[in-house]
Amino acid sequence: MKKYIIILAAMLTAGTNLVKAQSSEHKGLLWSSLHGLDYEFKAGVNIGGTSPLPLPKEIRGLDSYSPGLAITLEGNATKWIDARQKWGISLGLRLDSKNMNTRATVKNYGMAIFNDTGGKVEGLWTGGVKTKVKMSYITVPLLANYKINDRWKIVAGPYFSYMIDGDFSGDVYEGHLRTPDATGSRIDFEGENSAAYDFSDKLRHFQWGVQVGGSWKAYKHLTVHADLTWGLNDIFQKDFKTISFAMYPIYLNLGFGYEF
Helix, strand or coil: CHHHHHHHHHHHHHHHHHHHHHHHCCHHHHHHHHCCEEEEEEEEEEEEEEECCCCCCCEEEEEEEECCCCEEEEEEEEEECCCCCCEEEEEEEEEEEEEEEEEEEEEEEEEEEECCCCCEEEEEEEEEEEEEEEEEEEEEEEEEEEECCCCEEEEEEEEEEEEEEEEEEEEEEEEEEEECCCCCEEEEEEEEEEEEEECHHHECCEEEEEEEEEEEECCCCEEEEEEEEEECCCCECCCCCCCCCCCEEEEEEEEEEEEC
8 A cells, every 4th residue: 555655655746746737838738639639638437347247156145345446646647649630549657546445145155264373274155245356456548539520539559457466365155165065064154153254365466358438528627427347357467266257347437637
C-alpha cells in the first residue's frame, strides 16, 4: 500500500506540474493541437468482481456481494491519425484498484486453511466461503479511438497491468473439509467455528485484458466515461493448483475527466 501511495503522489505531482507549465506557456497546447495531440486526466471507480467463467459446478450459489471502494486515476495522450480527427490511438498510465467481498455456498471447492497450530490443511471444502479480493495495479491501456461526433467517442483495445499490492483471503464456515480428497478424513465446522485462508502470495503480478468503452463531452473540457475492462489471464500463478479453475477480473469503470 505504501508503494501505491508513493506512486500516486508522484503521478499527481507530475500532473500538477504539467498543468502549471501549460497554463504559463500556451505554445505547448497550440503545438499539440497543430500536431493532432490531446491530453486527458481521468478519475473514476471500478465496480465489478473477480470470477471464474462460466461458474464451475463447485460454486453452488452466491449468497452476498459487495464491490468495495475501488478508485482509479489515469493520465493519457491521444494522437489523431486522420485529417478530420475521427480516428486516433491513445496511450495511458492508470493507477487501478479492483476490490470485492463475497459470500458463497460451495461443494468440493479446493481449499487450504490454517489450523490451530499455524500450519495448513488442504483438501476439498463444502459449505460457506467468505472471500475478500483487493488488488492494486499500474495499468497501461493502448486504445483505438473513434469520434462519433464532437461529443461522443468510443474506445477499444488491450491493457497491460502490473500488480503492486494484492490480497485474496477469507474464511470458511458452516461446512466440512475432506482431506486430502473427497474420500479422505472429514473436519467439521459448525456454529461460530470458522477457519481462515490466504492465497495472496499466489496472485500473478502481470495481467492483461481488453478494454471497451466510451466518453461524452459534457462541457468544453469536462468528459464523462464508462469503460469495461475484462481480464484474459488467470489472476493466480500457473503453479497454483488449490483452486482448480481460473479467475478473471471483470470491472466497469465509471468516472469523469479533464481534456486539454
